[in-house]
Amino acid sequence: MIEIQQLKFCYPRSSFHLHISELEIETASVSAVVGPSGSGKTTLLHLVAGILPIVSGKVLVDGTDLAALSDAERRKFRLQQVGLVFQDFELIDYLSVSDNVLLPCRIGDAVTLDSATRKRAEHLLEQSGLADHLRKPVTNLSQGEKQRVAICRALLTRPAILLADEPTGNLDPATSDQILELMLSSARENDTTVMMVTHDHSLLNRFDRVIDFEQFLTTSEPASCAEEVWE
């Protein structure tokens, strides 16, 4: 379960601020996050993922208070517990399809790269219809194929949470549907909690819950700013 209590956040030298008094997301639920641009949807995903530090308030993931974790602990948590999917896929051009999926194992010690992990990567790619593209550079893939690779990368470590930031934003409707289906079915298979930011209201009926950010929009509450944000 993800529990958010009195979470306040703002970026340095920015008028933006986020304030969420209380929000609970059930384990293995599939939630859509909607709201106007600039309302803080991506920021919330980054806070839940531990990419941004929590300065004020609490974010508890299965009882673990992210605010109490050090930078290194947050990175380890992210590698082991969180799968991330981005709108622009954010794949590494110089790596092949399978190397991109295995990237989380190569950039930290939190996940070991062994034969079982390799087999899982191959299995995920096979499920995604990319079995013939394992050694290909990702630059040779279509947009839809790239996003499938990104989803495989996110699911490699069997994460407890899958955070997706407009994963269908750059895709045509048919491909969007396929990608969403792949992501949600894989998540359900593994009892993964999904939070997905989307602007496509036609997809909302596929989710257990819709979190509308309109409810968090406020101008009166001052927020505590993060002192340092990686840019």
Add this chain to the structure above:
Amino acid sequence: MNWRHALYLAVRSLTWYRGRAATIVLCLALTLWLPVTVRLLLNQFREDIIARAVATPLIVGARGSRIDLALHGLYFDSVSPDQTTMAEADYIQNTGFATPIPVHVQYRTQSVNHVTGVPIVGTTIEYFEFRQLGVARGLGLSMLGDCVVGCDVAARMQLGPGDCILSAPQNAFNLAGNYPLKMNVVGVLAPSHSPDDNVVFVDIKTAWIIDGIGHGHQALKDAEDGVLLEKTDTNVTASAAVLPFTEITADNIDSFHFHGDEDTFPVSAVIAQPSDRKSRTLLLGRYLTERRDFAQCVKPTEVVQDLLNIVFRVERLVWLSSLLSATVTALLLALVLSLSVRLRAVEIRTMHKLGCSRWTIAVLISTEFLMMCAAGIVVAVAGAWLASVVAADGLKSLLF
């Protein structure tokens, strides 16, 4: 972070951005190549020149430039010093302090098979023993007109025993000058990896014949009156119609003779091989006292050391310029690196989002940079080695 993963990702990245990586490696390699090559070549050059100088105890010659005399005695193919005479060799012989080995290098061979002519070294049989030169093919010098060629000359000019080679006139436009002499190649020397591989050796008397001091022609006592200007009981004067022989054969060898006293015949240097240290000192003393006005005796090691001091002063300039170019390259590389990091900002941000630490990202970029540096060093050293193999002779020929 596991270094194996860092290396793997670095190799993948370098392979993908191979154009950029190759450019950086080339820049680094070129910056390192120059000083490394200069150092290698100069070391090799120093070893060669010192070894030759150490193996040559003393060189005697006419007064003048000691550097010209020493280099001529050691390498033949340098600026000719003023000539001395055979009297100097006799003088050394008479002192009993050293064995004199006269060397006369005045002429070159003509070009053969588009290969430029090489120096003709007139000397005595002692020279071959002194330098421990053996004949690999054919025979040694035995009669006037014979020559033995160094192994490199034989290879380049495609010469072997039984072939002939012509001496080149000193001035092609002087019709009254000496005729070229056709020399018979009787042997090819074994490789000595020294300047002896690049010359043609003849007996010193053959060198004098090339010089025009000795010659052979038809017997004048039997000549027709048309070719004689004057004939008395004691003297015969021939006209220019009597042509000297241009080749020494078994039939005409007896007609060859020298005009004048052998003591006055020219030699460009005399290598003196003292019997011991004391004799060497005494001989040097003689040339500092009683022979001082006529000749000089140089110690090749000292002359070569003076020369090397000049060369290594030049090397310091090369090092300084290399240091400057290395600084410029380092600054440019720093710029390229920072631009590269900016260009890869999205990739770096993605890695961070996935859980990669700043340290790991620094390790990844540093590994790539170190690999490029290592490749640059390898290319530079390989290039320097190649240059030392290929260009060493060319560089030496520039110096001498």
